[in-house]
Amino acid sequence: MNATTGKKLNKERVSLAMVNEPKKSFFRYENGVVLMMFFTFGFVFMERLSVVYLFPFIAPDLKLNNAEIGMIVSILAICWSLSGFVFGSISDLIGSRKKVLLPITLAFSLFSFLSGIAKSFGSMLLLRGLMGVSEGPVLPIAQAAVVAESSEKRRGFNLGFVQSSLGLIGSTVTPLIVTAVATKYSWHAAFYLVGVPGIVMFFILLKWMIDPSKRMTKEQAAAHDHRVKREDYPAVFKSRNVWVCMVISAFMMTWLFAFTTFAPTYLTGHDKFTPEAMGLIMSAMGLGTFFWGFIGPAISDKWGRKPTLILFGFIATLSPVCLALVHGSIATMMIIGFLTTAGQATFPLFMAVVPGESLKPKYVGTAVGLTQLVGEFIGGTAAPSIGGIAADHFGLAAPLWIAAGGAFVSALIAFGLRETAPIRMKKSGAIVDQEVPAL
Template sequence: MSKQNEEEKKSFFRYENGVVIMMFFTFGFVFMERLSVSFLFPFFGPALKMSNADLGLITSILAICWSLSGFVFGSLSDLIGSRKKVLLPITLAFSIFSFITGIARSIGSMLVIRGLMGVSEGPVLPIAQASVVADSQPNRRGFNMGFVQSSLGLIGSAAGPLILTYVATKYSWHAGFYLAGVPGLVMFFVLLFWMKDPNRRMSKEQLATHEHRLRREDYPVVFRTKNVWVTMFIAVFMMTWLFAFTTFAPTFLIEHDKFSGTQMGVITAFMGPGTFFWGFVGPWISDKWGRKPTLILFSCIAVLSPVCFALVHGSVTTMCIIGFLTCAGQACFPLFMVVVPSESLSPKYVGTAVGLVQLVGEFIGGTAVPTIGGMAADHYGLTAPLWIAAGGALLSALIAFAVKETAPAKVSKRLHVSGVSTSQL
């Protein structure tokens, strides 16, 4: 490696850090918009005469379209060899559909609009993480991908409820959806001018080596890889945990624990920094300890989030502290959704692999569970979805024992005896 390349790798202003930051904000704003329905439901639900089951159905429709779109367009970006050509139009589209959500007047129009929103938002994570993988050093892979996905905490879960509930309280729920679409327009222009596709930055020698490695694997290898299947099952139950909890926790805090809309916004906002912190600390730990033990540990911790909310009915301060600490389970998502699948295959198929894991997890956990949780809440009370969430996290911890270790630091020790270089990982 040349001296110039060595200096570039040590510079903070290298493209590796640039693409991580761009994808951090892009995915964060996407997830803030996705969660906006849960944050704003206490405002538009009564106005449009919707039940908890309706909220679950709206969430499920978006998840169905999100899951299918993520796999289709993630695979498309693999096949055409360009992440940017797919990411740009969908980033613009999700902003437009957020604006349109603000003019919904019935459950029917809301379902159609949120379905189209799912189509535009679904491919963002597979494509964003595939872009990050292509420019990440092996010893920073877990941290980089975890940092990108942790944006759902800082932007989606922290800034989102504070800003959107304030706007809805002061102005209207319509204004909340309008505001949620603005950041996507900003990121569209940022990506347009600064994002680059990996192959266009490779030297001829690097490109030849890259293509030689890709020829050793064919497209169906994605479906023959054990870790892809294991992470799909983990995704089902961790998505159960995520959507059963995040969909109904805001309404639970208002209707069951009698907090005001503003207080609910503060409590759920405190969960955001927890999600952000654990979202990159967990994957960073996995760079050292390994992916498998980290997945098992944080899946177990995830059980505590809904259990504590169901059993502890304290002050705003108490609930904020509980929310921050028990969000440690968010560390699992970068690991099972992107890190483990991407390290189990060549870079060419990262979009497909991540899209496939997202497809299965979203289609079952993100689609069926909110509807089931909504019906359970209507029949058995708002604590029912919280117990469903706890069960999902527990099952994920058990399935994680089947993961084959992929962390370069751990795998390199095993391969050292056979003379395989860590640069091949």
């Protein structure tokens, strides 16, 4: 059988499978786990980003300079990156997402409450570091749980929708809530409030989350027993796409954290917006983060992962540039913020979708944790501290230009990816089986 005949047969099998595919109810576990992970990850970022929006209130009270602001963000990122890889790998090794996710959900809620009683730079630094330890594993575990339950044609959308909660909950709802509470009551009260949703999610996960092993037949369970043998664990490090995604992660995290850490301070300190106006502008950016966060991956289900990453990577360059150069009304800045945060579409792709499609399912937690480790450790840790030092020496616009450079470089690096989208692979006649590609 020649190659042309093989391609035709493969396409016929795909078409036949689509025709014979039974209709699925909306109330199935695939949608349930997507919603549970959406809210869990969203509340993680509500608690993580709350400190950024509260810095205009915290900094005068605790007498923080820009370098110390950057360090508070950086310590969380350091702990987040290491914890995500370690506990993401542990969840792969023990074959249970739920056993790891439940205790850390309680823990990050506790540290949000404790952040509200911080009395100095040192105590805030310690508490945010402990929060990073508890929050770091959530994304690798959540995305691994979603990959295990996702149908092939919805994989990009599902993973993108989960991660888009960063925008809707973390970046849209959070600044409105915490700035309002801090203005009316205190920044301490804001930390207490954002700790509550995590407690609620703990009980929801306890009741309804199911580990994949519990849904297996005896035959599937027997086949799954060798899921993560120690001798084949290094397979994660043999994938070219995982390495490329790690480098992209480092530069896109630079864009994300240099921008989000100093955008609120820039708006209030340089452009002289009130805290309430700053909250509105940041919320518009958050809404854009939510919208593009699942629209971009959904587009990639049709166009392919590689071209979508390249396109939205270049668009991401515009958000800090526009903030630095355009000084318009609140409405103007809200519109620009919504449109230019399209760069958030890249995050589900390089952090979860591409690594998840480049490896066997049993490695997904480890791969996502590794990509997160590199991105958080370099971009999430170094960028806020360097940005803070640059802001003290060159002005508040300096971190924005650092952010723009990170996004631009990441778009160039994305040219080195190998395509993994099932629809593109099938059109080319390739068969996607999630085996580890050769370097």
